[in-house]
Amino acid sequence: MKHVYLDNAATTRVRDEVIAKMQDALTNDYGNPSSTHSFGRTAKTAIESARKTIAKRMNAHPSEIIFTSGGTEADNMILRCAVKDLGVKTIITSKIEHHAVLHTVEDLRDNGLINLEFVDLDADGTPKQEHLKELLQKDDSKKLVSLMHVNNEIGNKIDVLSIANLVKDHGALFHSDSVQSIGHFEWDVKEVPVDFLAAAAHKFHGPKGVGFAFIRKNSGLGCMISGGAQERGYRAGTEAFHNIVGLEEAFVLAYDNLKEEQQYVSELKRYFIEKVKTEIPDAKFNGLSGNMDKSTYTLVNVCLPVTPEKGLMLLFHLDIKGIACSKGSACQSGSDKGSHVLSEILNEEDLKKPSLRFSFSKYNTKEDIDYTVGVLKEFTLQ
Template structure:
């Protein structure tokens, strides 16, 4: 039995260089960054250097990068403060967003009686940009929240197009870029996002740390009170080793981006080819089978297995040492159908087993062969 990890959309392995940087920070930079003595100043200097480096990848100022515990906190900070403090009375989103957006928006509707409008989707789950433009054409204070890369089917949002629509209609624009930061370059000097959320553990960094981009003079206010850390946006002692690890992971991701992107993209193309050749009847959910419309890191496939076999598939894959998922890791253990697949799959495929395979630089064609062979053997059993 092999061990094959194909659940990188849930979390990624730490790069060895990241572990080394984090270990050094734990050993040498244990001072509280809010302390005024030399130990504190050393930690503060390290944090600010990381902030400056991370900001440079997005063409923004260091002051616009706020460290958080991850993407979910960053999403909550942007949405909740936009409604509570910026006068937003309408959120425009889609029904295939991460629950960090959908559940937060619904809670805000209950608390503040805001409107939620859901943009139409094309059959493959790609946003209907014409409908989005229609939704933007009223005078209410609006926030558009649409994710850059869908975490279950990998659909890519045209950030520039949505940005232009929001600017033209005086709407705020937030994007959950958890699945794209570290995998795609985002130039925030041209893409006029107001808020962006990212999480380090999606690009071979540590868990428990991420950041929120908050465009200067946005007026956004904090959700967590009790200190002046993070420009006053987020009280609490900074996790220095995690911030250092995130900085190193992002640095390596963007330094090696072209080479690693091409490598993983070829793996995905090979995976699609092998499934089509050896397991006829596969359906690639959303746009995940299209290398231009979906991310190169993720493939979501509805498999041609009988309903009675579907319940055992995940168990059998796990027994064979294959790690993958049926949807978002945040829904692990749920018996409910994925809300994303419910929107993008034809009715006749909803009872078929759907699996999300997500790849990284640590995967090989041998991994793909093993998975495809395992699926074929399961189909014949």
């Protein structure tokens, strides 16, 4: 059976070079980075080298890169500690953020710790900056704005520089969940006045279980996990050394090959869009995912002209045919609830139809797309 993996927004295949780097670390560099002997010093040196590598590429200071278990932990640490340590009383976000952000801010609100505001979205899911400005001017409370750079379900890209400047002009803090962005787009934190970012290695061909937070120097943010002085006191616990060196290798390879891989994957997405428009003309692209300029080059979200009853079998049918994709965020798999993102932007009729997210990587081919669209066409015509 043919196997086609088009769920790269959920996680990516780990590069061979990354596996080799991690295997070497697991085999030879097994010292605890906090130990003072040579085994520990070797591991500690490698961690600090990884920190410097990431910081240099992002135009950050090494002390601003804090390793975490992934994007969800980074988001939680930033948001919860902004309330705990920085006196944030109002968080402004959108209803189409990742649940790592939404569930966290809702918990903070439900526990009476913050006032929660949602910025209005246009029909395609783009935050309205005029409304954001109104919310920033609403009162004198200390505010934090949390808006993701690239939406994980519909691929919309926000104008992160414009929004960051707007937030700064109003004396607020700015956090961006950049999990679908880092490793796929350049980030210069000197150019973009963002206070906090979150990243995850497994979104750019690195290992699962590791990521990092960018925390701007002298922010005043404290720790969420206590019990040790690791990660400059931000995150206690013995570092996952093998994962961190894997993250570094994946990060370096992602940016060393960025332009070439952007071009290749962009062409795959463009080809997919054209193929769907030709073969399934009644299909629609959700959000801005069908717009090559206003969405990430890594994914599309397609609403298919299929009845709700028939749509229940679509993912099962694709799986049988060896095609991996998603009906939304991988974090929602196993849930009977529909996409909270699509529920904000689709009309009732389109919400009843099946929508699927197809996401691409350097390991995909046009043959993969031909096969996938052929299977989709056959299913819609049955």
